Amino acid sequence: MSHRSPGGRTPTQPPLPLAPARVTGRRWWYLAVVVAAFLTLIGAAGFRAVPGVYMEPLSSEFGWSHGQIGFAMSINLLLFGLLSPFAAALMDRFGIRRVVGVALLSVAAGSGLSVFMTEVWHLWLLWGVVIGSGTGAMSMAFVATITNRWFVARRGLVSGILTAASATGQLIFLPAVAHLVGLYGWRVPSLVVMAAALVALPIALTLLRDHPAVVGLDPLGATPENPGAPLPDRTGSAAGRALAVLRDAARTRTFWMLALGFAVCGASTNGLIGTHFVPAAHDHGMPATTAAGLLALVGIFDIAGTVLSGWLTDKVDPRMLLFLYYTLRGGSLLLLPMLLGPGVHPPLWAFIIFYGLDWVATVPPTVALCVERFGPAGAVVFGWMFASHQVGAATAAFGAGWIRDTFGAYDLAWIVAGGLCFLAAVFSVLIVRSTGRREPVEVRQA
Numbered sequence: 001m002s003h004r005s006p007g008g009r010t011p012t013q014p015p016l017p018l019a020p021a022r023v024t025g026r027r028w029w030y031l032a033v034v035v036a037a038f039l040t041l042i043g044a045a046g047f048r049a050v051p052g053v054y055m056e057p058l059s060s061e062f063g064w065s066h067g068q069i070g071f072a073m074s075i076n077l078l079l080f081g082l083l084s085p086f087a088a089a090l091m092d093r094f095g096i097r098r099v100v101g102v103a104l105l106s107v108a109a110g111s112g113l114s115v116f117m118t119e120v121w122h123l124w125l126l127w128g129v130v131i132g133s134g135t136g137a138m139s140m141a142f143v144a145t146i147t148n149r150w151f152v153a154r155r156g157l158v159s160g161i162l163t164a165a166s167a168t169g170q171l172i173f174l175p176a177v178a179h180l181v182g183l184y185g186w187r188v189p190s191l192v193v194m195a196a197a198l199v200a201l202p203i204a205l206t207l208l209r210d211h212p213a214v215v216g217l218d219p220l221g222a223t224p225e226n227p228g229a230p231l232p233d234r235t236g237s238a239a240g241r242a243l244a245v246l247r248d249a250a251r252t253r254t255f256w257m258l259a260l261g262f263a264v265c266g267a268s269t270n271g272l273i274g275t276h277f278v279p280a281a282h283d284h285g286m287p288a289t290t291a292a293g294l295l296a297l298v299g300i301f302d303i304a305g306t307v308l309s310g311w312l313t314d315k316v317d318p319r320m321l322l323f324l325y326y327t328l329r330g331g332s333l334l335l336l337p338m339l340l341g342p343g344v345h346p347p348l349w350a351f352i353i354f355y356g357l358d359w360v361a362t363v364p365p366t367v368a369l370c371v372e373r374f375g376p377a378g379a380v381v382f383g384w385m386f387a388s389h390q391v392g393a394a395t396a397a398f399g400a401g402w403i404r405d406t407f408g409a410y411d412l413a414w415i416v417a418g419g420l421c422f423l424a425a426v427f428s429v430l431i432v433r434s435t436g437r438r439e440p441v442e443v444r445q446a
Contacts, residue, residue, distance in 0.1 A: 084384075156367075173193070
């Protein structure tokens, strides 16, 4: 009889039940998990369509400034990122379905209760803390966890497809939210966002699984030389593991170059364009519904750009892809102040198409670098990358609102963001070239 630990678990007992490996008749699970994760991310993406469209209605009804509303989004975006590495560790400790289920309920509760808010601190609490916590557990660390556990082959393509889910959600919700705001005000679409999160809940609980071994499979493309991520360790503290990974990863140059670049990515997408494009266009005389439609088009091209980026990530040095993406994004932001006006003209169409293709194209190469350089700890490391992404986004969401309140226009915000993108391109080429060896990062609690 094998020796048991005080908790009743044998030292070699796997943390999850194992079925016989390589059951070819169950290979449909790979597709099922990707589809479930994609639909779950869409359901959680409803709130991403809200802030820019709600800014003018909330300001008109309650007298809140752009800076006050932007501060709520700063809290949201900050928690969205800072909780990401802990969410990845919690998925290891308690399972993907439990963490995702609680996250979807948080998004639904925060959005539904917001219809009763009357004070600006209600906005900060519900949009910032409650929804920010929920979306933080459903952030890109969730994408990295699914990709790292279920796939060895086609990791770049799968991460691109799942990353595109947020853009798909924006495409679905943004025009609908803008239309509903015009017809009924901001409260009805808040209930629609709540309903979307609740619809995604049974999909996640039914189809998501923690690891392919649970259903009798190996990670797709696994070989004896590269068997893929092992079953997660369900012992120890999730927070302790996340912090231990940060401690070790932060000793490497790769970590800091990726983190600084990804912070600029967040500032130039979610924080700036996602939060402030609609009110900035409205400042130039463009109807809010038209501006929201343009932002939705960004989502259309984002889907194509992110999937293409995932495909390229499997074939091209991810560092060079990041250099290209950040350089092109910086140039487009410097041109934006000259493109905004009361109407939609060909140069603005070109910006929307290009920015959509480049929006989150940075995610697949960043995920690939984290998994390649940090091994089984890659998903948690990417969680910390996403934390830096959202620190940048939160800074831009508040900073751009402050610039608008102080100077009466957003022009300086576009220029600063463009310059930071060029800096991020430099960080990308400073990432240490791969030697085939992984960075020395702890994969369990220290």
